[in-house]
Amino acid sequence: MHNYANSCKLTIWVPNFINSHAISGLASLVLLNLNRCGICDEGCEKLEGLVKLKVLNLGFNHITDACLVHLRELINLECLNLDSCKIGDEGLLHLKGLLQLRSLELSDTAVGSNGLRHLSGLRNLHSMNLSFTVITDIGLKKIAGMNSLRSLNLDNRQITDNGLAALTTLTGLTHLDLFGARITDAGTNCLRCFKGLRSLELCGGLITDAGVKNIKDLKDLTLLNLSQNGNLTDKTLEIISGLTALVSLNLSSSRVSNAGLHHLRPLQNLRSLSLDSCKVTACEIKKLQLAALPNLVSVRPE
Template sequence: MKIQALVCLAVITCGLPSLPLSAYAFPQTAVRTIVFPVGRSVGLISFVHQNEDGQFIEDADFCQARGLVRVPAARLVALKVNFNGAEDLSFLDKLGPDDLALIDFNNEGRGFEISDRDFVHLGHLTGLQGLNLDDSEAGPQALRAVGKLSKLVMLGLATTLIKDDDLVELEGLKKLRFLQLNYNHLSDAGLAHLQGLLELRRFEARRCGLTGAGMKNLINARHLETLLLSDNKIGDFGLTVLPPLPELTYIDIGGTASGDRTLISLSRDLKLGTIMASYGHYSRTGLSAVAKLPNLSQLSIEGYPIAATDVAALRGALKLKSVILTIEPPAVAAAQKLLPGISLVLKDARKERKQQFIEVLK
């Protein structure tokens, strides 16, 4: 019923001239007005809320971002920028600092070819709590504008043009809980600028050129709940420099050359429920360590074949429901017998070796 009422308000108000509040739905609800270009829609307005790790969850689409848009004063308002908006970001200059809680330039994962210099229009929107610049040409000028947005809780910078030195602009964003840096040309030097982000709950840095030495820069992120570091050169010692992460529930270290020492380090993080650790070299030693985690429910160790006798070390995992692993065909029956009641996704080691050979040829 609430969503229907919001849609009704959208139909009456979006893009129309100013009218007395009594002319609209929700006459007893305080409203505010956001000014967008009259002749074109620059995107879609929706209402959102935030979860604890800083992600925005959409509650309901509201209307097109065109003309005068009246919204309930207490709601968090998001703008999904469309092609018209992306072509000319000067419309942002007419927005008030607190008009929007979130701006999303991601275009449903396709991104826009917005040049770095165009993002300077963001600098005065100091009330923004979320900003998604994924798949754009954001670089040093964009980051200088972003650095002024001290209320940001969520920031998406995946697949952009940012470099290590640009990340210095993030040092003042002390409220950040969700930071996404996937698929950028970075290094451990860039990660050093994140040491002061003490409120991080979710950190994503897949395939960013990081090594094990850079992990020390996360030493202060004691509230991390989700950590995605796949396809970096972290090695088997990288995570050993981190202290126990008491809130960590999900980690992806696939393709990081991890091994038993990594699993032993993770065994200290008692809330861990999911470990994605494909293409590592593991034995009974490491698997015995993570089997003691009281909340472990999903484990992925596919990639390199593992012996059935090593798999047996997981029998003590009390809540384990799913294991993805690569095993030699003759050992399949033994693995299934050793772990009754656990869903096993078994990858054929022969096919894995063939695929790895094909990848090398490429």
């Protein structure tokens, strides 16, 4: 998300005891934070006049699709946060004209596969969070043409290998979160298409050492989270030992052991290592840190 802290003519943060009626007359706003303010649909018509807005945070409020009608004229919006709002597919229709949008947060909403068709024309969208929605594999086909996407969060148990396969056209992705998705070793073949990935989270529990082989050539990775995959062994540490750009690595709740720790020695840029609930001891990790990984500042278990 663009940092507007030094570029806004006027910004405002509205505390939770002020309702949406209080924003009338602030036509010069470019940033408006109404996060957790208890706002409902009533009064949202006041948003229509804020045509200079570039950043709007409506997260964790009680608004529904009826509120989104009043956002249609905010054509300068670049960042919109609707996290945990009571919106669904029909509301997304009112966003299709916001062609300047670069970041869209839809986590923990009732948005489903049908609604994504309204977003397919947002050609400037760089970041989209669809975690904890009701989107399925079918829906992902509707965003397969959004080549501007760089960051995509699909932490969702309804997403499988088929959904990931539908996204292989998004070759510009740099951040992909599949934390809870049901991706198997077969599905990891799709990851080869995302050669520029810098951040990958794949924690659905279905990956084995064989699947990790499809990650070993993603040389730009700085963050890799493969936690909760209980079948990963020390072989995984050997496979990823060539990912020397890694800064953060999480293999918690796997079968990694002390015997495999030496494979991490080439990862000289590593600053964070999480191996909770593995067959490793804090003592052995400390030895590795002292002998080969001096940049480590965050280690679990400690």
